[in-house]
Amino acid sequence: MISSRTDSRLRAVLGPTNTGKTHLAIERMCGHSSGAIGFPLRLLAREVYDKVRAIKGDAATALITGEERIEPPGARYLLCTAEAMPRDGGDKAFVALDEAQLSADRERGHIFTDRLLNARGREETLLLGAATLEPVVKALLPGIEISERPRFSTLTHAGARKLSRLPPRSAVVAFSIEQVYAVAEMLRRFRGGAAVVMGALSPETRNRQVELFQNGEVDYIVATDAIGMGLNLDVSHVAFAALSKFDGIRQRRLTPAEMAQIAGRAGRHQQDGTFGTLAGSRSGGPVEFTEDEVFAIENHRFAPITRLFWREAEPRFDSLGLLLADLEARPDMDQLAPAPEAIDLAVLKRLAGDPGFAGGVTTPGMVRRFWEACQLPDFRQQGVEMHSRFIARLWRDLREGYLGADYVAARIGELDRTQGDIDTLQGRIAAIRSWAYICQRPDWVLARDEMAARARAAEARLSDALHQRLTERFVNRRTAVLMKTMGKDAGLLRVALEDGDQVTVEGHPIGHLEGFRFVVDATADQEDRKLMLAAAERHLPQLLAEKAQKLVHSELGDLRIAQGAVWRGEQCVARLEPGKTRASPRLELTKELGKLDPAHRSRLEEALAHWLEGALAPLAPLNALEQAALDPEAGSEVRALLLTLADRGGTVHREAAGLAQIPKEKRPLLRRLGVMIGALDVFVPALLKPAPRKLMHLIGIDKRPLRETMEAVIPAGKQVPAGYRRAGKQAIRVDLAEKLFRAAHDSRAKSGGRQFTVDSALATSMGLLPDNAGRLMRDAGFRPGNSRALPEGAFGPPAPLLWSWRAPRKDRRPPQPGRTQAREGSAFAELAKLVR
Numbered sequence: 080m081i082s083s084r085t086d087s088r089l090r091a092v093l094g095p096t097n098t099g100k101t102h103l104a105i106e107r108m109c110g111h112s113s114g115a116i117g118f119p120l121r122l123l124a125r126e127v128y129d130k131v132r133a134i135k136g137d138a139a140t141a142l143i144t145g146e147e148r149i150e151p152p153g154a155r156y157l158l159c160t161a162e163a164m165p166r167d168g169g170d171k172a173f174v175a176l177d178e179a180q181l182s183a184d185r186e187r188g189h190i191f192t193d194r195l196l197n198a199r200g201r202e203e204t205l206l207l208g209a210a211t212l213e214p215v216v217k218a219l220l221p222g223i224e225i226s227e228r229p230r231f232s233t234l235t236h237a238g239a240r241k242l243s244r245l246p247p248r249s250a251v252v253a254f255s256i257e258q259v260y261a262v263a264e265m266l267r268r269f270r271g272g273a274a275v276v277m278g279a280l281s282p283e284t285r286n287r288q289v290e291l292f293q294n295g296e297v298d299y300i301v302a303t304d305a306i307g308m309g310l311n312l313d314v315s316h317v318a319f320a321a322l323s324k325f326d327g328i329r330q331r332r333l334t335p336a337e338m339a340q341i342a343g344r345a346g347r348h349q350q351d352g353t354f355g356t357l358a359g360s361r362s363g364g365p366v367e368f369t370e371d372e373v374f375a376i377e378n379h380r381f382a383p384i385t386r387l388f389w390r391e392a393e394p395r396f397d398s399l400g401l402l403l404a405d406l407e408a409r410p411d412m413d414q415l416a417p418a419p420e421a422i423d424l425a426v427l428k429r430l431a432g433d434p435g436f437a438g439g440v441t442t443p444g445m446v447r448r449f450w451e452a453c454q455l456p457d458f459r460q461q462g463v464e465m466h467s468r469f470i471a472r473l474w475r476d477l478r479e480g481y482l483g484a485d486y487v488a489a490r491i492g493e494l495d496r497t498q499g500d501i502d503t504l505q506g507r508i509a510a511i512r513s514w515a516y517i518c519q520r521p522d523w524v525l526a527r528d529e530m531a532a533r534a535r536a537a538e539a540r541l542s543d544a545l546h547q548r549l550t551e552r553f554v555n556r557r558t559a560v561l562m563k564t565m566g567k568d569a570g571l572l573r574v575a576l577e578d579g580d581q582v583t584v585e586g587h588p589i590g591h592l593e594g595f596r597f598v599v600d601a602t603a604d605q606e607d608r609k610l611m612l613a614a615a616e617r618h619l620p621q622l623l624a625e626k627a628q629k630l631v632h633s634e635l636g637d638l639r640i641a642q643g644a645v646w647r648g649e650q651c652v653a654r655l656e657p658g659k660t661r662a663s664p665r666l667e668l669t670k671e672l673g674k675l676d677p678a679h680r681s682r683l684e685e686a687l688a689h690w691l692e693g694a695l696a697p698l699a700p701l702n703a704l705e706q707a708a709l710d711p712e713a714g715s716e717v718r719a720l721l722l723t724l725a726d727r728g729g730t731v732h733r734e735a736a737g738l739a740q741i742p743k744e745k746r747p748l749l750r751r752l753g754v755m756i757g758a759l760d761v762f763v764p765a766l767l768k769p770a771p772r773k774l775m776h777l778i779g780i781d782k783r784p785l786r787e788t789m790e791a792v793i794p795a796g797k798q799v800p801a802g803y804r805r806a807g808k809q810a811i812r813v814d815l816a817e818k819l820f821r822a823a824h825d826s827r828a829k830s831g832g833r834q835f836t837v838d839s840a841l842a843t844s845m846g847l848l849p850d851n852a853g854r855l856m857r858d859a860g861f862r863p864g865n866s867r868a869l870p871e872g873a874f875g876p877p878a879p880l881l882w883s884w885r886a887p888r889k890d891r892r893p894p895q896p897g898r899t900q901a902r903e904g905s906a907f908a909e910l911a912k913l914v915r
Contacts, residue, residue: 094228096343114173115157117164128158146515174200179208188388189418232346237353247298254324272554276302283542335375389415484526495537497544660705697770728781729766757817792846807851834881
């Protein structure tokens with residue numbers, strides 16, 4: 080179980096993060112004639128490979144991982160993942176195992192334990208890991224020389240901070256993809272963006288994302304706990320978005336040692352670091368460190384590891400039964416515990432119990448080959464059931480010999496597509512990593528080197544595409560650049576309006592408001608003035624609205640808009656008179672307030688104007704229409720349509736819109752203004768929301784009946800409310816009616832013929848009854864065919880109902896309900912029954 084070689088110097092170098100352990104191993108290896116180091120991550124192995132290659136040259140340095148093998152003939156220095164590392168050290172002069180405390184990991188612990196016990200260098204062996212390993216290492220390896228290294232910098236608890244108050248060069252750590260995305264999206268909005276690092280990313284994508292952070296393009300990085308394993312970043316603060324995670328069995332709180340491994344990423348070399356939690360986050364339980372946890376992390380005091388996980392690394396292959404017995408054997412030392420069932424053993428058990436697979440696995444060679452196939456890593460993280468199916472399909476070909484090059488090339492080609500969103504690309508990268516692993520096996524694939532090169536090239540292309548998608552989604556380069564040119568987050572500093580109209584930034588006074596004009600503090604120097612103005616200008620509208628609200632409230636109390644006026648309770652304060660546009664009326668104070676002294680009246684009018692501007696903010700789309708209609712450059716035809724839309728509250732029947740007179744080159748202007756040209760209506764979707772509709776009704780722009788909640792479908796009375804279109808005995812909001820028409824036209828386009836099917840499920844989900852849906856469809860030119868009955872004696876669902884379409888005449892009045900519409904409605908009802 081333990082290597083019998085005792086002629087090499089065996090040392091354990093233990094300590095927390097940022098103690099230079101890995102750097103020491105590189106220096107020691109380069110001082111020997113040959114060497115090998117095993118790492119926990121392919122990414123870390125690649126990083127050290129690049130460093131050693133720069134010292135020793137390409138010909139002398141090799142990178143060996145499950146998915147990648149760069150091994151020049153005669154290479155003397157091997158940088159490997161722990162799984163790919165030679166069990167006995169490969170007869171190298173120097174051998175090291177990094178992050179040896181992972182011997183206590185449930186999934187991979189037995190691999191690290193085996194290397195810890197057996198991998199030895201001829202002249203020197205180093206075990207690198209946390210100080211918690213000391214007792215168990217002493218017990219397992221009597222006589223080992225142990226040295227502890229102190230952390231170069233201090234790690235201090237900084238408490239909880241809001242996302243908006245995180246200092247630059249911070250890392251936020253989350254424990255689910257959903258939480259990573261949510262935090263990164265918030266940082267993109269308010270801080271210009273963030274790099275994203277997750278275990279599911281390929282090493283190339285992770286490197287590119289880390290570069291965004293390291294070169295200063297973004298000041299924040301959002302990561303899973305993968306960040307705690309050897310990623311060397313210039314991080315000054317680590318914020319935990321959660322303190323619990325799912326470990327494959329249950330949701331549990333992180334141990335203090337795990338917290339310290341992640342928090343230790345803060346501070347590099349002599350630069351001190353801080354750690355804390357993200358205020359306001361509730362995912363995974365309350366995000367608060369206990370006093371004991373803070374003490375343990377700051378002082379690096381953790382409970383020692385008492386047992387390491389072990390599994391027989393050299394089982395017998397005489398039969399499947401003997402193989403399983405050896406893999407489930409118990410260790411004979413108190414410091415070793417049987418490893419929990421890893422996925423490779425779970426897959427072996429599942430497939431060995433199937434006679435269709437186990438029947439032909441009888442010889443030692445076949446048993447060994449079958450076990451090697453089961454050890455294919457589950458890069459896709461799909462669990463035992465799905466991974467077993469993949470292994471089963473792979474084994475059907477492997478038991479006959481090799482995988483054909485054409486077959487492997489076809490599988491790689493299917494995955495080598497850069498279209499799709501972030502999750503799709505991550506899935507393809509995980510799948511391509513499986514094929515890269517398969518292609519690295521010496522006896523699995525014909526034309527192995529060519530197929531391995533294809534897999535690496537496909538992964539590189541997918542990684543580039545994923546990096547681009549992540550950057551597009553989570554990095555707002557314009558905001559990031561503007562913030563850097565403005566100063567250190569000037570626009571996002573906490574700006575407040577204090578008593579006496581004093582304006583403060585982070586509690587320090589920077590100026591004051593004279594009326595509604597900002598004046599910089601006279602004592603500030605030139606550079607400070609620029610920073611203050613940049614901060615104040617970003618927040619000035621908010622400050623002015625706050626001051627107006629205070630002034631209005633102190634003078635008049637709570638206000639509301641109704642009946643074309645501003646009211647306090649039952650008392651009218653001011654009338655809303657026509658302004659430059661209908662959406663921006665002007666205020667006319669009542670006679671009672673008109674008796675105020677001129678200075679006080681002027682101040683109140685200015686405050687009320689600011690208050691009204693904020694109250695009418697939902698009408699901004701309507702105001703944009705009216706402002707555009709005043710522009711002579713728009714042309715008379717467009718101006719006429721815009722004025723009609725404004726007059727009718729943002730909706731007009733298509734036949735009354737005069738679209739035939741609008742030049743095609745003017746239509747992009749309508750799109751920029753948010754105008755949608757539908758099959759039956761021209762409308763502004765933003766004005767169909769409850770807030771603008773209610774305001775238009777209250778100030779008198781649209782006096783039609785109001786539907787305050789603006790639900791999708793409502794009963795149709797004598798008069799249809801604003802924003803709706805009649806559909807039989809119901810009425811549907813015009814934007815949702817257009818959604819139905821577009822879905823039908825999409826089906827028509829896909830059919831390529833005159834007849835097509837229409838899915839009634841969409842109309843049903845909106846609450847539209849089949850008969851009413853049919854009448855609505857007819858208004859848009861859709862006609863149902865006759866339903867086809869099944870031949871006598873035939874069974875099964877009826878044939879789908881086929882529809883046709885003919886453009887309706889826009890100059891004709893809408894048809895009245897009649898026999899044809901009734902036939903159409905019943906046809907739609909029949910289709911709805913089929914869908915249900």
